[in-house]
Amino acid sequence: MPERSSLFTSSVGTKLIMAITGCLLFLFIVIHLLGNLQLYLGQETFNAYGQSLKDLPTPITWGIRITLIVLVGLHSLSAIRLVRINRAAKPNKYKHSHYNKTSYAARTMIYSGLIIGAFVLYHLAHYTFLWTHPEYALWHDGAGRHDIYRMVIAGFRSPIISLFYLIAVGLLCIHLSHGLSSMFQSLGIQRCTRNFLKKSGRIIAWIVFLGYASIPISILLGVVTSEGIPS
Numbered sequence: 001m002p003e004r005s006s007l008f009t010s011s012v013g014t015k016l017i018m019a020i021t022g023c024l025l026f027l028f029i030v031i032h033l034l035g036n037l038q039l040y041l042g043q044e045t046f047n048a049y050g051q052s053l054k055d056l057p058t059p060i061t062w063g064i065r066i067t068l069i070v071l072v073g074l075h076s077l078s079a080i081r082l083v084r085i086n087r088a089a090k091p092n093k094y095k096h097s098h099y100n101k102t103s104y105a106a107r108t109m110i111y112s113g114l115i116i117g118a119f120v121l122y123h124l125a126h127y128t129f130l131w132t133h134p135e136y137a138l139w140h141d142g143a144g145r146h147d148i149y150r151m152v153i154a155g156f157r158s159p160i161i162s163l164f165y166l167i168a169v170g171l172l173c174i175h176l177s178h179g180l181s182s183m184f185q186s187l188g189i190q191r192c193t194r195n196f197l198k199k200s201g202r203i204i205a206w207i208v209f210l211g212y213a214s215i216p217i218s219i220l221l222g223v224v225t226s227e228g229i230p231s
């Protein structure tokens, strides 16, 4: 059993922190997707969902936000630490590269992670703090709730914005498909179960991608529209 200090600085400890923080972030991604899919249930349901989030007591809202920031921070720091540990362990990595044996997802984890991070910052400015479109703050429905239904539809009517979201959720899918299988390995799950979970991880990542991607696509195609809704 490693000492407590080495548990957090060793490769095994760092991988464990990555796995636990990644697992909790994944949980947020699934819950957020389920919330967003309510867009298909119409303006009333989607705005009521948005309002229920706004009605949460401030300590809970900020508790969740601070937890997410800490999780992203720990996840990123562990990624940087692992790259350093791996480099130190393989000084001749270019001579004896395992490049061809690792998957595309595994090789690009740090880049997909950075782009997803940049996307989340833009996403917060777009739909949470409304810095990119301050006028959205004035949109309310008949019940006086913030009209996030019209806001999301207006946002994704722009092909450029939709394309950016599609690329970001595509990278998220690639990141998740490798991240989920590494997580099962770091958590010490047995090889035979792990192979099954690896496949399941890939399928889950695809489901998450299709769920998120369906939103901008169905808005661009006019399947979900705010036409006829009084503004």
Ligand code: HEM
Residues within 6 Å of the ligand: 029, 032, 036, 050, 053, 065, 068, 116, 120, 123, 124, 127, 128, 148, 152, 165, 169, 172, 212, 213, 215, 216
């Ligand atoms: C089609 C894709 C997505 C849609 C339609 C969407 C929609 C939204 C909306 C409407 C909000 C603001 C909620 C409100 O304040 O009323 C929000 C917040 C947020 N979204 Fe997304 N989202 C999408 C994808 C993602 C992805 C892929 C991630 C993470 C990787 C993400 C992370 C967040 C975070 C962290 C917040 C802030 C939560 C808070 O208020 O603290 N979203 N999203």
